Amino acid sequence: xxxxxxxxxxxxxxxxxxxxxxxxxxxxxxxxxxxxxxxxxxxxxxxxxxxxxxxxxxxxxxxxxxxxxxxxxxxxxxxxxxxxxxxxxxxxxxxxxxxxxxxxxxxxxxxxxxxxxxxxxxxxxxxxxxxxxxxxxxxxxxxxxxxxxxxxxxxxxxxxxxxxxxxxxxxxxxxxxxxxx
Numbered sequence: 001x002x003x004x005x006x007x008x009x010x011x012x013x014x015x016x017x018x019x020x021x022x023x024x025x026x027x028x029x030x031x032x033x034x035x036x037x038x039x040x041x042x043x044x045x046x047x048x049x050x051x052x053x054x055x056x057x058x059x060x061x062x063x064x065x066x067x068x069x070x071x072x073x074x075x076x077x078x079x080x081x082x083x084x085x086x087x088x089x090x091x092x093x094x095x096x097x098x099x100x101x102x103x104x105x106x107x108x109x110x111x112x113x114x115x116x117x118x119x120x121x122x123x124x125x126x127x128x129x130x131x132x133x134x135x136x137x138x139x140x141x142x143x144x145x146x147x148x149x150x151x152x153x154x155x156x157x158x159x160x161x162x163x164x165x166x167x168x169x170x171x172x173x174x175x176x177x178x179x180x181x
Contacts, residue, residue, distance in 0.1 A: 024110030031118030031159035037077050038155050043090045048136060052058030060139055065152040066132040090124050108170045122156035
């Protein structure tokens with residue numbers, strides 16, 4: 001029998017269905033690869049740091065920013081001890097999320113946790129390689145002559161936010177768990 005192929009009840013050969021855990025791991029890997037590929041391309045091929053900001057549309061720019069803190073630049077730290085502490089907290093969080101992912105009951109929850117894990121690892125790679133997280137996406141709007149900017153972010157941040165939103169959806173609106181007899 002070929003790997004990944006199985007015979008269904010009707011005697012037809014086809015692709016086996018992906019387990020929820022495998023879907024979660026795949027979402028982590030895809031989000032990590034897309035995040036790192038976008039950052040490496042923007043830094044090393046497009047050279048966004050040298051070019052500075054680049055307006056792509058009336059509401060979206062590529063704008064290099066280096067975040068030495070955590071979400072939204074909180075807990076900015078310059079010293080090695082602070083960076084090590086942030087990395088330790090992130091490592092513990094990734095391990096706990098991975099344990100949660102192995103125990104999750106729905107495909108949506110495992111994929112959501114995979115997105116969060118992939119995003120966290122992507123930003124951790126930046127912190128290890130550069131001492132800060134490379135952010136580059138900036139949405140903004142101009143109203144009555146005033147420009148309002150959203151936070152500068154990257155694809156790892158998108159994966160984390162999408163994962164959290166999916167977990168919330170799964171928790172509040174997803175299929176209810178079966179009640180014990």
